[in-house]
Every structure is written in structure tokens, then in C-alpha cells.
Amino acid sequence: MRAINKVLSKMKNAPPVTGHSITNKGNTALILIDLKGRLVEMDAKLAAIQKERASKSQDISVFQNDINKISLSANDIDKQLKQIEEKLNNHIWETLHPSYHVFIKNIQLNHICPMCNRPNDELVEKVTNEQNNCFACRIPINTNTEEDITLRKRFDEISAHRKTLYQSINSKKQKIQNIEQQIVNLDSEFSKIESERRTIQQKVREFEYENAMSDNSQNSIQPFLDEVNRLTQQKEAYQKQRDEQYDIVTSISNEIEDVITANVHVFSSFFAQYAGKFLGVPCELTYIKQAGDTNKRFYPVIDGKVRFYEEEMSESQRFFVDHSFRMSILTFFYRTPSFYIVETPDSSLDISYERNAARVFAEFLKKPNSLIITSNLNNSLFIEHLLDQKDIDLGIVGLLEIAKQSTIQNTNEQLKSIYQHIKTRLESC
DSSP states (O other), X not given: OHHHXXXXXXXXXXXXXXXXXXXXXXXXXXXXXXXXXXXXXXHXXXXXXXXXXXXXXXXXXXXXXXXXXXXHHHHHHHHHHHHHHHHHHHHHXXXXXXXXXXXXXXXXXXXXXXXXXXXXXXXXXXXXXXXXXXXXXXXXXXXXXXXXXXXXXXXXHHHHHHHHHHHHHHHHHHHHHHHHHHHHHHHHHHHHXXXXXXXXXXXXXXXXXXXXXXXXXXXXXXXXXXXXXXXXXXXXXXXXXXXXXXXXXXHHHHHHHHHHHHHHHHHHHHHHHHHHHHHSSOEEEEEEOOTTOSSXXXXXXXXXXXXXXXXGSOHHHHHHHHHHHHHHHHHHTOSSOOEEEEEOGXXXXXXXXXXXXXXXXXXXXXXXXXXXXXXOOSSOOHHHHHHTOSSOOOOOOOHXXXXXXXXXXXXXXXXXXXXXXXXXHHHHO
16 A cells, blocks of 8 residues: 555656646546555455454354363263252151152142041141141251261352353353454445445456557556556565564474473473372373464363363362462472462462462472462461471561551450461471
8 A cells, every 4th residue: 555655646746747638647547546545455454354353253263162161061060069969868858758758749739638638738838837847747857967068068169160160151152242243243344345345446447448548658657557566566575574584483483382392291290299299189281272272381180181271170279270380380490499479378278278288388498499478367277287397497577576567466366376376386496
């Protein structure tokens, strides 16, 4: 388009030519070049629309692939919930008469006593208002054992995770709908521009025919067309250079990817060392490309299953997969001792993981490295477990002694007691 503008500028700044026929030819030249300039602009717009459409179609494929994978995880969750539900129901009904449920239905539907087959509305009211009691003796039948409480807690945890998965699925479906609407708009714009382009092409052919039929000796358009061709060739040469440089960049990117691939096994072993000890199950890293993704990425493999999405892990798992990956990077590039800052890990950890977390951080310190951990004073035992580790040097910066305390902090005896206990233990190490 810049080439067209240059030619138009030359024509507009050219000295006026006398003679009616020559003036008409000059006008024809201006119109023809202007039309060709508009064609160049339209071609660029059409190419941009096609590129954007392809990109959005790719986004849809990626989101759909995500939905499929999350749906598989959701199906597994549904199966777990069903199993827990069956166990809970078995605990409820295992001590009852085999036909107890049939008796209840008979009372509710037919309003008769299942023992004597006589109408009994009072019995109907009893089973409706006292569903957790035996209809005969009124003794509670839904006694909660310790196992029932554990199962219900597990059921609630999995249900919350299930809700997160389905929210993610619905969110991605909404994104797909939005992108599909954007594609419809792009297609409409493409059709409109394409129609205008055909109209302009027809006009160009008409003006070119008119120019060809005119007297060649007085033809004023050819020099300008030659200039357009020269600048077009120059543009194509620059595009070729651009493509060559792109090939060089792609080659370098491939070399980097090859180096990473060659070192995945070693890097994964460091990750397995940290994440495996923390989670208590085999862990590793895989370096693969998902369907619809243009680049390879590292994904954690926990207990033999690739976790593509953060929703597939608990908060504690996400926390330590992240920190295991970071510590693996530091270990892989280890030349001299380095330091690592970890912010309040205990607030994100299940109590069952706190001891493992302390052990893994202690393992990182033995490289040797330095570790800076910020932690709130609470009921977590993470700091206690860290103090239990052997062969590591520990120090403390008591912010309660440095920073200005609030009234609540200054009067909280439990806070002071926990802090003093940690200081005493640290001095005895």
C-alpha cells in the first residue's frame, strides 16, 4: 500500500498536462491506481480476517480439548461420589428388615399398615414426620458411626471439587460460544469485503481496457504502473528476508526444545525427589504438547496420571508441585549455593502434609542452599516439624520484636506463648 501511495503522490505533484484527452487519461490513471490501492488494502484485511479466524478456531479446539479432559476427571469424581453414597446407604439399611423400604412405600402410597393391611393415617403421618426413626418402635435408625462421619466429610470435599470442575467446564463452554459469535462476525465482515473487492476488480478491468485502447504514444499511466511493479518487487524481497529470519528463529527454538527434551529425564528426577517425598506417591515430569497447543510444556505426573489442569489437584498438591518445580530448577542449574524464598506454606497445607513439607525443605537445604520461609503464628505444626530436622542450621527473625504490634497482638497471650516456644526450641537446636 505504501508503494501505491508513493505513486499517487508523484502523480498529484506532477506538472499539469494540457489537452482534453490527455487530462482524461491522467484522471483514468489516478482512478486506476487508487482502485488498485484499495484492492491491496482489502487483500490485507481479508488475510488478517482469515488469520484471526484460524486463531479463534484453534482457541475453540483448545477449549474443547480442555472440556473433554476435565469431563473425564468429573466422571471419575462422580463415580467416587456414587461409591461413597452407596457405602453410606449400606450403613443405614444393613441392620433393617430386607423389606423395610417396601413397607415404607406401602404406608406412604396406600395409607395402610404393612402388618395388618388396615388403613392407618396416623402411621402415614409418623413415617412422613419421623423419617429417621423406625415406624414401629420410633428408635433412630440413622446412627452416625465414626466411619459415616469420615465418609460424609470425604463426600463434601469431593463434591466441592466436583463443583469446581463443572464450573470450569461451563466457563470454557461460555468462552467457546463467545468465540463462535466472533467467528460469525468475522465471516460476515469477510463476505462484505469480498463482495466489494469483486466490484472494484470489475472496475479495474474496465479502466485497464480503456487504457489499453487509448493512444500508446500519449499513454501517461504506464510509467506509474512500472513504479508500482518495482515497489511491489521490493516489498516481496523484504518479505523473503523476513521469512528467512523467521526460519532462523524457528531453528533456534527447535534447538532449545531439543536441549530441554534431552534433559527432561534428569530434570524430572529432581522433581521426583522433592514432589514424591512430599505427596508420598511416585511423581515425575513429562514434556509434551497438548492437542491444539503449539508449544511443548512441562506437566506433573502424579501417581501415574498426567495432571494437565490445576483443578485436578488439591490446594496442597498445587502448592508443592509449584515449589518442587522451582526447587528442581535451582537444583538443575546448581553451581554455587543459592537461596529460595517461600511464603507461608503452612497456611496452604493439609495437616497430613506438614511433616513431609518440612522434610523436603530440609532436603533442599542440604545441597547446600539457603531457604527463607515466612510463616504466621498459628496452630500449624509446620515450624515444629522443621525444627525436628537434623543437620541444618536454622535462624529466626522475629517480626513481633521488630514491627509495631497491634493492640490485639500485644495482648494475645497465646501468640506470645507460641513465639516464645519456637525461640526456646531454636536455641536448644
